[in-house]
Amino acid sequence: MSYFRVTDWDAAYTNGAYIVDGDQWPAAWVEPAKSFRDRLTTAGRAKLDLAYGPAERNRFDLFLPEGRPQGLVVFVHGGYWLQLDKSYWSHLAAGSIARGYAVAIPSYTLCPENRIAGIGKEISAAITAAAELVSGPIILTGHSAGGQLVARMMTTTSPLNEAIRERIRHVLAISGLHDLRPIMRRSMNEQLRIDDAETKAESPALLEPVETVRLTCWVGGAERAEFVRQNALLANIWTGLGAATEVVVEPDKHHYSILDGLMEAEHPLTQALLAE
Numbered sequence: 001m002s003y004f005r006v007t008d009w010d011a012a013y014t015n016g017a018y019i020v021d022g023d024q025w026p027a028a029w030v031e032p033a034k035s036f037r038d039r040l041t042t043a044g045r046a047k048l049d050l051a052y053g054p055a056e057r058n059r060f061d062l063f064l065p066e067g068r069p070q071g072l073v074v075f076v077h078g079g080y081w082l083q084l085d086k087s088y089w090s091h092l093a094a095g096s097i098a099r100g101y102a103v104a105i106p107s108y109t110l111c112p113e114n115r116i117a118g119i120g121k122e123i124s125a126a127i128t129a130a131a132e133l134v135s136g137p138i139i140l141t142g143h144s145a146g147g148q149l150v151a152r153m154m155t156t157t158s159p160l161n162e163a164i165r166e167r168i169r170h171v172l173a174i175s176g177l178h179d180l181r182p183i184m185r186r187s188m189n190e191q192l193r194i195d196d197a198e199t200k201a202e203s204p205a206l207l208e209p210v211e212t213v214r215l216t217c218w219v220g221g222a223e224r225a226e227f228v229r230q231n232a233l234l235a236n237i238w239t240g241l242g243a244a245t246e247v248v249v250e251p252d253k254h255h256y257s258i259l260d261g262l263m264e265a266e267h268p269l270t271q272a273l274l275a276e
Helices: 027-042 090-098 116-133 145-152 162-167 196-202 225-239 257-263 268-274
Strands: 046-051 059-063 072-076 102-106 138-143 168-174 214-220 244-250
Touching: 027 046, 027 059, 027 090, 046 116, 059 090, 059 116, 072 090, 072 116, 072 145, 090 102, 090 257, 090 268, 102 116, 116 138, 116 145, 116 162, 116 196, 138 145, 138 257, 138 268, 145 168, 162 168, 168 268, 214 225, 214 257, 214 268, 225 244, 244 268, 257 268
Parallel strands: 072 102, 072 138, 138 168, 168 214, 214 244
Antiparallel strands: 046 059, 059 102
């Protein structure tokens, strides 16, 4: 018999080094994101840098469809809670906007200035602020660290208030990091400062989902094994706690190309995101 054991936790959770031309991301997103913002700003359908809190990065962009929105999608970015901001991801709103939904994309205060628990509270505030501007159902989606943050919103210890939680129709976590314990073993934890208490309080896989949650866990078939495992892990555990869950492994997609589907109204990822 053969057994598998992770011995290099940094390698297990490193993406770009294991993707052909992987060093082009996240820079490859900058121009399409800016072009999309400029186009919607010219059309009067972009509200940029809206404040949801007092901190410098407590801002979100809101992109609007033509006509009255059918609801609100909130996209939460990744970057291991350490990097990036809302400006890299604007173009990912295209698919949902084409189907009649408004899309909010927030920035948040990064670690080590913040902690993961604090980021969760900021995302809760961002969702609440966006929900005040757009009526109807709310759909949450996030990538990588953002997947952890959106799943966290639908746990029984969520920082969201009950009125907002009741409006949430679906959570779609893309390549999410749902168990923080392995991340503690990475060298980056010198900046993240995750400890045992925070893993128990902030790992969706170690928390109970609210009864109303509908969860989709989506990952690329060409991603690192740990991301595929974490993707299945959350759905497996939450299914055992009564949640409605689905696991999707999209063939041939890696950790960055997995997001491409959000740009297309008819792509299976966008269809799954907005399914009623």
